[in-house]
Every structure is written in C-alpha cells, then in structure tokens.
Amino acid sequence: MTPTTAAAPPFKITVQPSGRSFEASEGEAILSAGIRQGIGLPYGCKDGACGSCKCKMLEGRVEHGPHQSKALSAEEEAAGLILTCCGVPLSDVVLESRQVTDESAFPIKRMPARVSSLAKVSHDVMVVRLQLPANDTMRYHAGQYVEFLLRDGARRSYSMANAPHTAGGQPGAVPPVGPSVELHIRHMPGGKFTDHVFGAMKEKEILRIEGPYGSFFLREDSDKPIVLLASGTGFAPIKAVIEQLQFKASTRSATVYWGGRRPADLYMDAWLREKLAEMPNLRYVPVVSNALPEDNWTGRTGFVHRAVLEDLPDLSGHQVYACGAPIVVDSARTEYSAAAGLPPEEFFADAFTSEADKAQP
Template identity: 45%
Template sequence: MSHQITIKPSGHVFSAEPGETVLQAALREGFPLPYGCRNGACGTCKGKIIQGTVDFGSHNEETLTEMEKKAGMALFCCALPLSELVIECREIGEIKDIHVKTLPCRVHKLERVAPNVMVISLKLPANERLQFLAGQYIDVFMKNGKRRSFSLANAPHDDELLQLHVRHYLGGTFAEHVFTRMKERDILRFEGPLGTFFLREDSDKPIIFVASGTGFAPVKSILEHAFHVRDLRGGERQMVLYWGNRTKTDLYLADLVGSWQQKYDNFTFIPVLSEALPADNWSGRTGLVHQAVLEDFNDLAGYQVYACGTPAMVEAAHRDFTTLRRLPEDEFFSDAFTVSPSEPKS
C-alpha cells in the first residue's frame, strides 16, 4: 500500500510505494531532499515527522538517538512510511535538473600521489558526459554487486576525465584492488551524480572549507568551480581552506593548493597536521583541523562552512561551530565519509 507524504513548509506532496524510504520516494518523484551516505550514518537527511508513523530502519544509533526519535526526528534515507506522513525538511532546488545515470567508464590514468592515496582518472564513452554539481559523488559498482562511493574531484567544466581520490586502508576490498590489481584501460560502471554537498552560489558570504584526508576531493571540485566562475564573471567571495592530515606526505596535492593561493587573492590555504614527524620539519599549524578554525574565528555568524572528511571531524565541527561560534545551522554543509555495511566513502 502506498502512502502520501506532504513536505512542510513547501507543501509539496508525493507518494511512497511499498518498501520505499521517504528519501527514495522523494527523489523518484523529483523532490530533492538533502542526503549524503544513504545508509543511516551521516545524518544529512535528518528531518522531522510532524504527523504519521515510520519504521526508523537500520541506522547508526549515534546519528539518530532514541531521544531524537521521541522528539519526532527521523533519517529519511532509512525511514519507511507506515501511514500518511507530514514531514518538515528543506528541499534542494539546485539538483532538480541533474539526472542520475548508470554509465560505463574506462580507467584512463592511475597516479599514486601519496603512499596511501591514488588519483584515478576515468574516461566516459565518446558520446557521454556526466552533468553534475561540484562536490557531488558517484557510486562505483564492484563485481560482488556492492557499491563504493567516491566524491568527484574535478570541476564540472573540466569533465573530459572524472577524477577520484582513493585512500588505501586495511580491509578495504575496493581500495586493495585499486592499489594492487587495477590497471589502465580497465572498465568500471558507476551511478551518479549523487548527494547534496555542493556550492550554494546564491550567497556572497565568505566560506570556510574544512577537510580531512581525502575529504579534500569534493572541496577541490568546489574550489576549482569557484575559481572558474570568478575568472568568467569576476567576484571576490572570500574563501579559506583548512586541510587536516596526520603527516606532511598526506598533503598529497599541497603544491596545487598553494598555486591557487598565489593566483587568487580571495583564497587562503591553511594546512594542519595532527601527527607531524620529525622528518617533516613542520612549522605550520598542528592539532585537530576544526580546532584551528576555532582558534582563528571568534564568530562565524556571517559565514558558510563546508566540511568534508571523517564523521568525527564533521560532527565536531558542526557541534562546535554552531554552539560556540554562532554559525547558523543552515549555513553548515557537510559530507561525512561514513562507514557503511560495505565500505566507507573516500
């Protein structure tokens, strides 16, 4: 039995078929709700059930607590309607015209840019292009039928090759394949673009980007898009990137980011190392990357923040920026590289 769902405050109405989550039904009917991981881990799709009941589904207990459930909150990527619903959440208008596709691609280039980071360049068939927003991601299909999510690291205007940043970690099936067996000219299939982490261009507020590890990938896409727009149209929107890693070698494209800082006077780069080695001869910032932001800004009321990387970093940044530095809740945008039943996003 299908169930009618009404979105507040927009008043949009759609129906969920049996077995469909609120998010699946909304996206199918063209109502783009915020989402990220789609497995109940990141919390991007969290919203309020004003009326009706749901099966909350399988999710991370820390992302949606029992107290939040009692207060009417739900993760729409997991919530299955059990009755007609009235929900409260914001809609993302910018992705309405972006069509999700399933496409083949060929591994064009493999470049090991750090001991544990591989940059993969993918080439689409000659008659295909992927329309996407800077910051979105794709799901690569593995041979066992599972999916592996990767943020697109290239900007939309530079779409001849799609770029992924893959981190090698213990127990990662796909990552192990990338670092030991993947070859140029291998064929992959993927679905995308996905996600609602992208630059909000209807604002002129200064931006703080906070990235950890390969969370730099979607930030790179967003920044290159922003620089491209500036070159075309002008504009001086101030942007600063705090990029946190353990050691200096983990800053795998620091020279590229440094070149942006030299070229664009509205951009600042602040690398932060948490476990700098003696051999690094590091004289820069140390500690946790979001703490560096707290040290530099006493008030974030007039800013936008885009945070991408480990869930711990994203959660800490959201908590501390909104409670300690007055960042408006709706000016914090994030993509947490969450651990799912398959593998984490890179």
C-alpha cells in the first residue's frame, strides 16, 4: 500500500490595521489568495512589474517569484517590504496595508457582457459601453476595474469610467434591463485585444468579464482636499470618482490634473469643463508635455505630476488619487512623499501596466 502525502496546511495571512485575514494554499501567491477570498489588496499588473501591490510585512516569511527591481529593490526587500503578487508565504504572515477595508469586499463575479456602443473619441481612444446581465448585478466602487477574459486565458484590465449610480439597469422591467459600464480603451498597436477593439469589434458582441477589482476608490470618511492625477486613459476612473463626488453632493475641494502628450490626448476635456460649471468645488488643470506648434497650446506644459508640486508644495493635508502610466504614478508616489510631505497612506493609485511594460527586463 503506497502512503499518501498529506497536503501542507494553508498559511494564515492577516492584514493590519483592518484585522482581516484569509488563507493561502501551499505555493499560492498572497495576492491570488486574497482576491480568491474577496480581500481587496492593492495591485496593478499582478506580474511583479509595477510595485502597486508592495506592502510592509510585519511578521512571517515570504519567498518571491520573478519580479522587476523597479517594483521591489533589494534594499526594500531587506527592509521588510514584499510584493503580494509574487510573494508566496513560507509561514503565517502579518501584513500592513491601510488600503484594505471592509468596504472594498464587494463579491467578484464572472459574467457575459454585450457591447452596446463604440465611440472613437480620439485617434487612439475608444469609449466602449458594456451591457451587463439584468439578473446578475455587479456592485462596485467608483474607480474600480474589470478584467476581460480572453479566449487564450489572457486577461486585460480596464477601469469603469462611470460611477455606480449612473449604470442604470431595471431587473424588474419586461424585458429586464441590466446595468451598463463605460470603459476607455487606448489602442496599443500590435496588442491583440486593442487591435480587435479598434478593428473587428462590433456592437452586440459578447465578451466575458470578471470584477470588480482594485482598491482605487474614493475614501468618503475624510474631508481632506483631493488631488485627482491622471495621465492618458488614466482619466477613466478619475471620471467615475468625479461623478461620485457630484452624486454625493460632496463639499470637498477636488483638483483634477490631467496630462497628455498633445491636447487631443485630453479626449474628454469638454466633459470636464462642463462639470466645472456644475461643481463649485472642482478645479481642472490640463497639462501637455509634447505640444507641436500647430496645436496652438497656451496652457501648462511639462510633466503632469510636477504641475501638482508647483501648485501645491505642501501636500501634508491632502489625499491624492493617481491613475495612469506607471512612470507617472511611481514618480508621484515618491516625490509627493519626499518633497511635499504627503502621508504614504493618503496616496491611492492604479498604474496601467501594459504587456509591453511587463516584457521589459
């Protein structure tokens, strides 16, 4: 009779200060285990490339899989920081992540979604609206995202650009009407998914999505003034947060800094200016980094995250919500803390890490 080898017992992962806990199976990364059990740990790429999931390990031992040094340096690892996306526990682990709250634990659902409309709003940005099933409502926070499940097993992540209250839906109607979500998809030439979006995709096409994911959403338990920092299509979740602020009749001061290479990259500039007229506490600072003479640009220039520091050299009393290219998000995180006194726990971020970013050595 051949003896059987018992599976190793799962390790307990505890997240402070929320006190929430979950179990990780043998060989399972902490982030995967957390997502599986509805714990809203922060993350971006899930491939060790962006550093968005980095957090402090208070107790325990973790073994890291392959990752980029820009996401976690040897010095940071020696100081007790880990990447939950590729960190596999070797014991029970206690983490510190102030972004984990009970609020973020909306159930993650997998469902079909029908393309209800396609609108090209710039040369490389498509606004895609998806109709969700009427009988399977997905609850989400303004700022969270969904993942497309592609046929080959690959996934692509896109933020919802509309706040939950705008999603609509009438499950009791005849026929029932499901909610809809808005996505802003930038064309990455050669990218199999975005080539499809900008080429063969048609209305009524059925896709499969999973969500909501992410810890990037408005913290409504604070009255601190807000900086909303976006680059490119990082504006999508910022748009949802703006809609949420308006819906809640928030009196908090909020300033949007939106950066693009050229003015056309600010593809919803007109929408944002309309909101300024409706929301007295909202300000908007567009920033362009590579304007050409024919653009006739007379506004702010340079790096969008630097424009914030020029206007607000003291961020110690603010909250910052940043979304866009990893270089923008990472630079803002570092410089706002070091140069402007922003408390690290008041910086909330989603970095858009493309397949090209992940492929870098």
